[in-house]
Amino acid sequence: MRELAYYEAKFEALDEIMTADERVHLINGTFLSLSPHRHVFQNLQKKFRERMIAPPISELGFCGLATGAAMAGLRPIVDLSTGSFIYEAWPQVANEAANAFSMSGGQTRVPVVFHLFHGLRGGGAAQHSGSPQAMLWNVPGLEIVIPSSPRDVKGLLKTAVASDNPTIFVDHTRLLDIRGDVPENDKAIPFGVADIKRPGSDVTLIATSYTVQVCLGAAAKLAKEGIEVEVVDPRTLVPFDLATILSSVEKTHRVVIADETHQSCGVGAEIAARIAESGFDKLKTRIRRVSTLDVPVPYSPPLEAHIGPSESRIMDAVRAAVA
Amino acid sequence: MFVIRHFEESLVPLHDKGVFGGHYHLYVGQEATGVPALACLRADDYLFTTHRNHGHLLARGAEPKRLFAEILGRVDGLNKGKGGSFHSVAPSLGFLHSSGVVAGIIPLSTGTAYASKAQKNGRLTVCLFGDGSLEEGAAPEAFNIASLLKLPVLFLCENNGKYGSGRAVAAAQSSSMAAYPLTDLPKAYKIPAQQIDGMDAGLVHATISQAVEKIRRGEGPQFVEAQTVRFPGSETNWPTVPVKTDTTLAWDVSSAPEKAREWYRSCDPLLIYIRELVDAKQASKDEIAAVERQVKTEIAAAVEFAVNSPYPKPEEAEKNFFA
Numbered sequence: 001m002r003e004l005a006y007y008e009a010k011f012e013a014l015d016e017i018m019t020a021d022e023r024v025h026l027i028n029g030t031f032l033s034l035s036p037h038r039h040v041f042q043n044l045q046k047k048f049r050e051r052m053i054a055p056p057i058s059e060l061g062f063c064g065l066a067t068g069a070a071m072a073g074l075r076p077i078v079d080l081s082t083g084s085f086i087y088e089a090w091p092q093v094a095n096e097a098a099n100a101f102s103m104s105g106g107q108t109r110v111p112v113v114f115h116l117f118h119g120l121r122g123g124g125a126a127q128h129s130g131s132p133q134a135m136l137w138n139v140p141g142l143e144i145v146i147p148s149s150p151r152d153v154k155g156l157l158k159t160a161v162a163s164d165n166p167t168i169f170v171d172h173t174r175l176l177d178i179r180g181d182v183p184e185n186d187k188a189i190p191f192g193v194a195d196i197k198r199p200g201s202d203v204t205l206i207a208t209s210y211t212v213q214v215c216l217g218a219a220a221k222l223a224k225e226g227i228e229v230e231v232v233d234p235r236t237l238v239p240f241d242l243a244t245i246l247s248s249v250e251k252t253h254r255v256v257i258a259d260e261t262h263q264s265c266g267v268g269a270e271i272a273a274r275i276a277e278s279g280f281d282k283l284k285t286r287i288r289r290v291s292t293l294d295v296p297v298p299y300s301p302p303l304e305a306h307i308g309p310s311e312s313r314i315m316d317a318v319r320a321a322v323a
Numbered sequence: 324m325f326v327i328r329h330f331e332e333s334l335v336p337l338h339d340k341g342v343f344g345g346h347y348h349l350y351v352g353q354e355a356t357g358v359p360a361l362a363c364l365r366a367d368d369y370l371f372t373t374h375r376n377h378g379h380l381l382a383r384g385a386e387p388k389r390l391f392a393e394i395l396g397r398v399d400g401l402n403k404g405k406g407g408s409f410h411s412v413a414p415s416l417g418f419l420h421s422s423g424v425v426a427g428i429i430p431l432s433t434g435t436a437y438a439s440k441a442q443k444n445g446r447l448t449v450c451l452f453g454d455g456s457l458e459e460g461a462a463p464e465a466f467n468i469a470s471l472l473k474l475p476v477l478f479l480c481e482n483n484g485k486y487g488s489g490r491a492v493a494a495a496q497s498s499s500m501a502a503y504p505l506t507d508l509p510k511a512y513k514i515p516a517q518q519i520d521g522m523d524a525g526l527v528h529a530t531i532s533q534a535v536e537k538i539r540r541g542e543g544p545q546f547v548e549a550q551t552v553r554f555p556g557s558e559t560n561w562p563t564v565p566v567k568t569d570t571t572l573a574w575d576v577s578s579a580p581e582k583a584r585e586w587y588r589s590c591d592p593l594l595i596y597i598r599e600l601v602d603a604k605q606a607s608k609d610e611i612a613a614v615e616r617q618v619k620t621e622i623a624a625a626v627e628f629a630v631n632s633p634y635p636k637p638e639e640a641e642k643n644f645f646a
Contacts, residue, residue: 025441051441056471061430061464068434071419072369074441076434091461096427100420102644103410105402108419109646141644164646 001181007032009150009182010171011040013157014077018048021075024161026052027066029079033117033173059088063114067097067166070112075161083118083170084130097166098141113160115169119210119260120292120308122174125299131292133170133208134261137237137270143191144237146170148212150180152235155189162188172210172260192239196248200230203318204248206271207233207258211309215258218314227322237267245271246279253284254321258309263291288317324354324524324593325618327378328568330387333626334377334394335556335564342630343395347408349562350378352554355592356481356521357382357451359528360549363535369417369435369448371428374409375483376421379451383416387622391629399632403639426459428452429478433465436474436544447475447538454482454498454548457508466512466544473543477534478514480505480548481521483557509546521549522592525599552590555583570612573597 004012014031018024026048030041045052055062059080066076080086086093093114100108118131136142143165147153153171160167197212198219207215212233219229230248234241249255255275257268268289275287293307331349338347350357353375361370361382372379380390385401393400394408401411409423419435422428432450439446456462457480469476482505484498502508506516515537519530527549534545556563565583572578573594576587587594600606 053437053472055468056464058464058468060461061433061468064427064430064461064465065434065437065468068371068431068436069438069441070434071431072435072438072442074438091424091427092430095424096420096422096431101646103402103406104412104414104420105400105405106643106646107402107412107414111646143645 002184003179004150004182005176006150006153006178006180007035007037007040007176009154010157011044012182013154014044015047017158017161018044018051021161022051023073023075024051025069025074025076027076027078028053028055028062029081031079031115032176033081035173035176037176059085060092063089063092064096066112067092067110070110070166071100071108075111077113077115077161080114080116082124082128083116083132084127086114086116086132087130093142093166094136094139098139101165102141109164110166111164113167113169115171117171117173119172119174120297120304122304123299123301124297126296129297131261133168133237134266134270136168137267138265141166142238143167144170145191145235146208146237147235148175148197148209148233150178150182151186152189152195154182155186156235158188159191163191170209174210175213178213189235191236192241194232194234194241194244196230196244197233198229198231200228200252202228202252203230203254203256203321204245204252205229205231205256205258205314205318206245207231208237208267209260211258211260214309214311215314218311218318222315222318227318229318234271240274242274242278245275246282249275249279249282253282255283255287256290256314256317256321257287258290258314258317260292260309263289263294266291285321288321290314290317324358324596325615326387326622327354327358327381328593329618329622330381330390331377332564332567333622335562337395337626338561345407347394347562348375349554349557350375351556352590352592353378353481353483353521353551355524355596356479356527356549356551359524360449360479360531363528363531364447364449367417367444367446369419369432369439369446370451371432371448372418372421372451373425373428373453373456374421374423375453376411377408380411380413380416380418383413383418385413385416386625388625388628391625392632395629395632396634397629397632398635399629404635425452425456426461429456429462429465432476432478433469433472433474436469436476437472439475440472445539447477447535449477449479451479451481454480454484454500454505456480457500457505458498463508463512466509466514469544470512470514473541475538475541476544477531477538478509478544478546479531480546482548482550483553505548506546514544514546516546516548518548518550521551522590522595524592524596551592552586555586568593570597570608570615
């Protein structure tokens with residue numbers, strides 16, 4: 001097995017995608033946020049400069065440009081960088097791109113990818129720490145992809161670009177330096193297939209994005225306490241693989257959901273509702289959520305750490321579930 | 324122009340009788356802009372339009388019976404009943420997407436233009452919108468991007484407010500714009516812009532032909548504001564038909580209600596065009612009346628087709644919103 005850093009796997013995917021398909025254009029940004037690994041973007045820039053544009057700071061304008069270009073046959077990938085910036089582009093994403101295929105009676109395809117970095121990144125404060133994927137899940141017509149490992153980011157990015165639908169690619173800056181196995185010539189990962197990141201028999205711990213990594217750390221510690229946690233990563237919210245989750249619940253009868261969206265109407269809320277509707281009889285205890293508290297994200301480090309789905313909060317929830 | 328006029332005049336009683344619901348917008352009074360402007364285009368050019376799209380689609384050759392069926396929500400509609408009056412499209416004619424958000428299409432039009440430039444296919448994009456669209460932030464963002472990237476796009480603003488009442492603020496007629504004349508806005512972004520009389524079919528044709536030629540030469544975006552005079556039937560909350568149009572109105576408006584007479588006497592672009600044809604001896608009154616009779620018969624048949632077209636099956640609502 002070959003090990004790569006997450007950012008390396010992501011840029012290997014971008015390179016392979018752009019080499020294979022000249023319809024792919026990169027709009028705005030570096031796909032790295034403020035990460036220091038700028039050389040990977042510069043390498044890409046040298047190869048594909050004519051298929052990259054750096055538009056003005058006009059999220060609404062350039063998300064519309066990408067959507068229109070997708071309607072005309074290109075496969076643009078737009079980098080919104082900080083996830084909260086998608087609020088500036090909301091009309092184009094939620095009201096134009098998401099609706100075009102349906103309201104044209106299935107005639108206009110919109111193969112655009114909106115890429116963003118969500119979540120608590122350390123000092124992002126209230127306006128640069130948003131996790132808009134829960135709001136976007138409330139917009140029919142968008143596919144939502146949320147990788148958590150080097151192998152997944154590569155495989156899912158390929159599927160996102162190949163998709164004929166508008167796709168939100170939800171990334172996290174705290175994943176960029178995570179290392180993991182990425183086989184050479186790995187296949188694209190289909191949407192709607194959850195991945196068991198760690199098998200276990202006592203509690204089903206469902207997590208997304210960077211929180212999957214936090215959960216893996218928590219699971220290792222809980223194993224020493226004798227609690228075997230099964231960490232399940234849906235990998236895509238739309239489409240959503242409920243079957244894999246339900247078969248895990250069938251085995252463990254206990255569910256904890258951990259993710260970085262705010263608690264109310266968050267990703268955890270929707271997953272909990274689906275399990276309650278379809279797998280209530282399998283549960284031996286109530287479903288527990290570990291989400292970001294329902295407050296604007298504060299700046300000061302201990303305040304920020306307090307509101308997120310930390311390892312200690314996750315461990316407490318798992319212990320409570322087996323108590 | 325007859326097709327548009329009689330199409331729209333047939334729509335009003337259908338709505339009044341409850342054959343279709345929802346809000347809708349007529350193109351009456353703007354025929355001398357859309358018809359000659361669209362005649363300047365190539366068959367493979369892209370077009371974007373708004374909620375006021377019926378006239379544009381018909382001018383480009385959309386079948387009246389399928390547009391009626393769409394507005395009536397029937398299975399034979401242009402969009403299989405999923406779009407309605409607001410969102411009717413015809414991709415085979417270049418109309419990929421019609422937005423009911425007034426400035427929604429302006430960024431999208433930069434996208435198809437960007438794609439055409441990347442694909443070097445010589446296609447041009449025409450973006451048709453009303454004066455109110457300029458009030459939304461999407462418009463200046465898109466103008467900036469189009470100008471910076473020198474995109475092959477024609478922004479055709481149909482100012483439907485000349486002498487109009489209602490939303491007028493200061494000198495801006497029907498829109499609430501501090502920037503006036505409206506051409507000041509695109510000019511601030513270095514987009515060549517001109518204001519013309521949109522009721523003069525010949526002038527529209529000459530102006531748009533020239534603008535299109537400049538864009539095809541690679542000179543970047545152009546902006547034309549065509550000033551039209553608000554049709555008195557659109558002064559009320561729901562559209563009305565003050566008098567059914569007939570060729571004879573070109574010389575005698577006594578059948579029109581007194582309040583609306585001035586518009587039909589001196590503003591109606593269709594009647595102006597009829598008088599021009601007769602005065603220039605390009606057609607006789609009888610010949611024009613014969614054409615009009617034929618159009619009326621065709622429109623009646625199209626209404627008949629749409630009214631008899633079935634509604635989609637209710638289950639279709641749950642399908643076909645992803646490609």
